[in-house]
Amino acid sequence: MVNPADVAPVRVAPTSQASRFRIRPFALHRPSSVGDVVRLLGEHGERAVVMGGGVDVVNRLKAGAHCEHLIAVTSVEGLDEVRLEGGHLRIGSTVTHSQFASDTQVARLLPGVQALWVTIGSPRIRNAGTLAGNILSGAPRYDVMPIMLALGARLVFATDEPRFLTSIEVPVDSTPILVYDASHKPVVSVAVCLRPRPEGGQQLTIAVGAAHASATALALDLPAGSSLGAAAEELAHEAVRQLPVPLEDHVASAGYRQHLIRVLVQRQLSELAATRT
Amino acid sequence: MSTEGIPVRVTLNGVAITIEVAPNAVLADVLAESGLSSVRVSCDQNVCGACTVLVDGQPTASCSTFAFQVDGRAVETVEGIAQPNELHSLQKAFVENYAFQCGFCTPGMLMACKALLDHSPHPTPHEIRHWLRGNICRCTGYGTIVAAVESAAGRTEQ
Numbered sequence: 193m194v195n196p197a198d199v200a201p202v203r204v205a206p207t208s209q210a211s212r213f214r215i216r217p218f219a220l221h222r223p224s225s226v227g228d229v230v231r232l233l234g235e236h237g238e239r240a241v242v243m244g245g246g247v248d249v250v251n252r253l254k255a256g257a258h259c260e261h262l263i264a265v266t267s268v269e270g271l272d273e274v275r276l277e278g279g280h281l282r283i284g285s286t287v288t289h290s291q292f293a294s295d296t297q298v299a300r301l302l303p304g305v306q307a308l309w310v311t312i313g314s315p316r317i318r319n320a321g322t323l324a325g326n327i328l329s330g331a332p333r334y335d336v337m338p339i340m341l342a343l344g345a346r347l348v349f350a351t352d353e354p355r356f357l358t359s360i361e362v363p364v365d366s367t368p369i370l371v372y373d374a375s376h377k378p379v380v381s382v383a384v385c386l387r388p389r390p391e392g393g394q395q396l397t398i399a400v401g402a403a404h405a406s407a408t409a410l411a412l413d414l415p416a417g418s419s420l421g422a423a424a425e426e427l428a429h430e431a432v433r434q435l436p437v438p439l440e441d442h443v444a445s446a447g448y449r450q451h452l453i454r455v456l457v458q459r460q461l462s463e464l465a466a467t468r469t
Numbered sequence: 470m471s472t473e474g475i476p477v478r479v480t481l482n483g484v485a486i487t488i489e490v491a492p493n494a495v496l497a498d499v500l501a502e503s504g505l506s507s508v509r510v511s512c513d514q515n516v517c518g519a520c521t522v523l524v525d526g527q528p529t530a531s532c533s534t535f536a537f538q539v540d541g542r543a544v545e546t547v548e549g550i551a552q553p554n555e556l557h558s559l560q561k562a563f564v565e566n567y568a569f570q571c572g573f574c575t576p577g578m579l580m581a582c583k584a585l586l587d588h589s590p591h592p593t594p595h596e597i598r599h600w601l602r603g604n605i606c607r608c609t610g611y612g613t614i615v616a617a618v619e620s621a622a623g624r625t626e627q
Contacts, residue, residue: 210495211498250534251515264538310599315600315603316518316603319527320530
């Protein structure tokens, strides 16, 4: 066994035959505050890339994405926390999937959502990847965006710097009930969320992933006293009517995607209705 | 800001070292050039798991991690899990259960399995398969790998 202590420290250039993709040299910045990140983005503009866990960024750089300045933000104070603030769960932009999946506040306030997180990626992805990075990747088949859309979350960016996402805020003043079905990816994924409205009745939010250029959602108001189970089929049809026409590509036709959206929405509404009886 | 070599302080297989790396150096390359031949790159896109090492005990894709990201942390590879004269219980179990054929996925598979047993000493077969969903093996069909993990878990209990 080679003892690494016997190997003298050497300056290592990326000349190994291990990797096949080469990443162009860049200047590395490791800021410790949001202000520093904003300043760096202001100085370097489009030549800079912000990196959290790096799951997507490293692959993009390997694919040739332009980066002269890499701003690694995992040391920025305050971004690695999940905090309850004024009826919202604030998820910092460097919170990893593993952190989110084990956070006690998430367990208390979003129990059904936390249980979904063991299905995201692999242990490697969950340990390194962040919820914010999953959203910012813009990949239509990723899971976090449809889930957060269904939950009515909003993205919070640094003041005067729309390129730097600092947190995701999920309203938790009323306990949402969410179901998510990704079993038919890459064709479609569907998240359905039900939460009570202050004025009575409930709000139903349906979010669809993988079926459009980006995840999309719509909200429907359910009057007080309406039966979710009885209305599931009509609501599913209404959702398909209101959603944009899905993509037509090598994976599936738009018509098949619409069909699956209707089936999955109806199934999830029936599931929600059954759990509440 | 740094474009030149930067120092990375890391505890590598139990030994504290400092290495100088370029900012764009990928961890898999740095480990391979340090003589740790178990670290190999297959898909190079954090899909297959062949390059899995442990960083602070967590499975990590060394092909998709920059070397600077492990500054101040502990990195483990397969070279570090055995004792001088004795294989790790997982390695013994892999041999006894024929849990490898071509062997290309095996280092990454072993490190992923080690992380599982470190976190969950007695996993069920379902838990083992779920944990290993990020480690692809084209040869074994995973059955013997699951059996090896169960065997190692039982050995640990003894």
